[in-house]
Amino acid sequence: MNSLVVSDVTLAFGGLYALSDVNLTIQAGLITSIIGPNGAGKTSMLNCISGFYHPTRGAIRFGERVLTRASPHQVSSWGIARAFQNIELFRGMTVLDNLMLARHRKLDYSFWHAFIYMGRASRQEAVNRAFVEEIIDFMELEPYRKHIVGGLSYGVQKRVEVARALTLEPQLLLLDEPMAGMNIEEKEDMVRFVLDIQKERHTTVVLVEHDLGVVMDISDQIYVLDFGQLIGSGRPEEVARDPKVIEAYIGEN
Amino acid sequence: MSANRWFATGNFFSAYRDEQRIFATHLDRAIFATFLTALFVWPLCFEVSSKNMLVLDNILVAMVAIIGLNLVTGFAGLISIGHAAFVGVGAYTLALLARTIGDSHVLITHAWPLMLLGCGGMGALFGAFVGLPALRLKHLYLAIATLSFQMIFQWTINFLPMFNQGQTISIGRVFWFGGEVSRKDHYFFWYYVALTIVVVFGLAVRNLLRSRYGRSLVAVRDNDRAADAMGMHPGLTKVYAFALAGFFAGVAGGLHAYLYRGAGIESFTLQQSITYLAMAIVGGLGTLTGAFWGPAAIRLLDLQVENLVEWLTAIMPANMNLATALKPLTFGLVIVLFLMFEPRGIANWWRICRSYVKLWPFRY
Numbered sequence: 107m108n109s110l111v112v113s114d115v116t117l118a119f120g121g122l123y124a125l126s127d128v129n130l131t132i133q134a135g136l137i138t139s140i141i142g143p144n145g146a147g148k149t150s151m152l153n154c155i156s157g158f159y160h161p162t163r164g165a166i167r168f169g170e171r172v173l174t175r176a177s178p179h180q181v182s183s184w185g186i187a188r189a190f191q192n193i194e195l196f197r198g199m200t201v202l203d204n205l206m207l208a209r210h211r212k213l214d215y216s217f218w219h220a221f222i223y224m225g226r227a228s229r230q231e232a233v234n235r236a237f238v239e240e241i242i243d244f245m246e247l248e249p250y251r252k253h254i255v256g257g258l259s260y261g262v263q264k265r266v267e268v269a270r271a272l273t274l275e276p277q278l279l280l281l282d283e284p285m286a287g288m289n290i291e292e293k294e295d296m297v298r299f300v301l302d303i304q305k306e307r308h309t310t311v312v313l314v315e316h317d318l319g320v321v322m323d324i325s326d327q328i329y330v331l332d333f334g335q336l337i338g339s340g341r342p343e344e345v346a347r348d349p350k351v352i353e354a355y356i357g358e359n
Numbered sequence: 360m361s362a363n364r365w366f367a368t369g370n371f372f373s374a375y376r377d378e379q380r381i382f383a384t385h386l387d388r389a390i391f392a393t394f395l396t397a398l399f400v401w402p403l404c405f406e407v408s409s410k411n412m413l414v415l416d417n418i419l420v421a422m423v424a425i426i427g428l429n430l431v432t433g434f435a436g437l438i439s440i441g442h443a444a445f446v447g448v449g450a451y452t453l454a455l456l457a458r459t460i461g462d463s464h465v466l467i468t469h470a471w472p473l474m475l476l477g478c479g480g481m482g483a484l485f486g487a488f489v490g491l492p493a494l495r496l497k498h499l500y501l502a503i504a505t506l507s508f509q510m511i512f513q514w515t516i517n518f519l520p521m522f523n524q525g526q527t528i529s530i531g532r533v534f535w536f537g538g539e540v541s542r543k544d545h546y547f548f549w550y551y552v553a554l555t556i557v558v559v560f561g562l563a564v565r566n567l568l569r570s571r572y573g574r575s576l577v578a579v580r581d582n583d584r585a586a587d588a589m590g591m592h593p594g595l596t597k598v599y600a601f602a603l604a605g606f607f608a609g610v611a612g613g614l615h616a617y618l619y620r621g622a623g624i625e626s627f628t629l630q631q632s633i634t635y636l637a638m639a640i641v642g643g644l645g646t647l648t649g650a651f652w653g654p655a656a657i658r659l660l661d662l663q664v665e666n667l668v669e670w671l672t673a674i675m676p677a678n679m680n681l682a683t684a685l686k687p688l689t690f691g692l693v694i695v696l697f698l699m700f701e702p703r704g705i706a707n708w709w710r711i712c713r714s715y716v717k718l719w720p721f722r723y
């Protein structure tokens with residue numbers, strides 16, 4: 107499995123530095139969290155990794171691949187999937203179709219097969235449908251399979267987001283506040299899913315989350331951002347003791 | 360799948376392959392087959408005038424065009440205000456060939472199925488080219504690109520002697536197994552050709568829409584950021600959508616040219632593009648059956664208004680202006696009414712009827 111290395115990444119919007127000289131290493135197989143107050147640059151970091159933004163300076167590498175200038179569809183085809191902070195689902199489609207779309211690259215029958223829809227096309231669709239069903243099972247979305255996504259509750263939509271990212275069969279999964287706006291019960295479920303994703307599906311997880319309790323509980327490694335700068339990093343207990351981190355969080359309150 | 364494959368109620372699927380079926384029950388399949396047979400057989404049983412047959416031919420040709428427009432505008436969400444120009448590309452591909460090699464050359468009269476495909480291919484090429492701005496532009500800006508293509512097309516045809524400056528370029532009669540298709544049989548012959556094409560394309564597109572090539576169209580319409588994250592190139596997907604629409608338009612254009620035995624600019628103007636959009640909207644954007652309902656409804660409405668105009672001019676000749684204004688007026692009104700009250704088009708009424716019948720004898 108590959109590790110993700112972010113070196114000296116700076117992202118500027120005009121005069122505003124969303125990220126300045128940030129260095130991170132996301133080790134394969136672990137859960138790494140990125141925390142920080144609002145506007146610290148967490149989402150910007152994920153956007154740089156997944157190709158939606160391109161850093162002004164610096165480089166991002168995933169194993170051999172250089173992600174610095176890649177576009178989102180390339181990054182996703184290299185095994186990095188992402189769930190968005192502001193839900194970005196295909197609202198008019200069913201849960202099933204949303205997940206089937208994540209299999210786009212895995213289906214490689216030709217255009218002409220699609221017209222006839224026999225042999226290859228139909229076979230591949232069925233195989234991938236079975237895989238999607240496995241994810242639906244894993245994320246406990248069975249009751250919503252044929253529901254239109256736009257009509258589902260916020261918590262369920264968040265879960266569909268994660269499910270869709272998982273359907274891409276990523277090596278590395280980026281989760282942007284997957285628990286925001288959820289009630290305790292939904293949060294507990296999501297924590298369980300994240301742990302299972304790491305342990306059972308052997309996927310590296312990057313978690314951006316405001317709920318520090320959850321972050322401290324499940325992370326192997328934590329990076330702390332504030333005003334676009336990396337102000338601390340380490341194991342949960344180290345970060346919790348770091349005076350700079352405590353100040354950033356108390357300063358916020 | 361349970362034992363009774365005739366009714367939908369009480370049935371469940373037990374394999375993903377079962378769910379792929381277009382027709383879930385034997386009953387659906389039987390109804391569809393009967394309906395198709397009826398469409399093919401009825402002209403043999405009844406006396407139909409050439410005039411009425413032409414109306415039907417026209418509807419069928421429009422259906423081919425609207426299948427394309429619906430793919431790009433309905434499914435991929437890219438407004439095209441130049442669809443008539445793409446139909447024109449198809450028609451003029453044939454016309455130009457006829458002008459170069461003679462309008463009764465074997466290629467044109469005997470190899471017409473090949474010619475129709477060629478028209479489609481040319482339409483697809485132009486579609487892809489006009490769609491290129493989709494790599495950069497979005498929404499209205501893109502619509503403007505299609506509008507400019509419409510304008511450039513009209514201008515080119517009207518001014519270049521090569522295209523007879525928009526005057527009709529004639530195309531010879533085609534041959535079938537029994538020899539040349541006679542004047543008397545002309546419209547019947549094209550009825551069968553157009554009907555076959557509509558059925559084949561309809562089924563093909565139905566298949567396409569449940570494949571990766573169809574889902575990606577809807578994906579870029581719904582959320583192109585997410586489509587990007589799912590590994591699709593949103594820009595290229597849109598270019599592909601335009602090419603696809605261009606193909607169907609091109610075939611429709613070829614059919615049109617054969618049907619009227621010629622091509623002239625008046626059938627491919629901006630006004631016709633808007634009529635096509637109206638058909639797509641009234642039929643139901645983003646639904647396959649909408650491509651069949653729309654052209655039928657709009658053409659029939661057209662005829663009714665024509666009758667009304669005739670009747671009005673007969674009883675009050677002084678009021679000519681009112682009568683001629685009636686056509687665009689009704690037209691506009693229908694579009695607005697549909698956009699306001701039934702944006703999902705006639706296809707939605709069809710869907711409601713179907714689901715009612717499907718669940719029978721239960722209410723829901």
Ligand SMILES: Nc1ncnc2c1ncn2[C@@H]1O[C@H](COP(=O)(O)OP(=O)(O)OP(=O)(O)O)[C@@H](O)[C@H]1O
Nearest residue numbers: 119122124142143144145146147148149150151191
């Ligand atoms: N496209 C953009 N254009 C201009 N400024 C931007 C853009 N995207 C982000 N920013 C700015 O960059 C800074 C970091 O934003 P970011 O969304 O990364 O924060 P965050 O850590 O994810 O915050 P939150 O916890 O609220 O989600 C903010 O000041 C934001 O306004």
Ligand SMILES: [Mg+2]
Nearest residue numbers: 148149150191
């Ligand atoms: Mg954020």
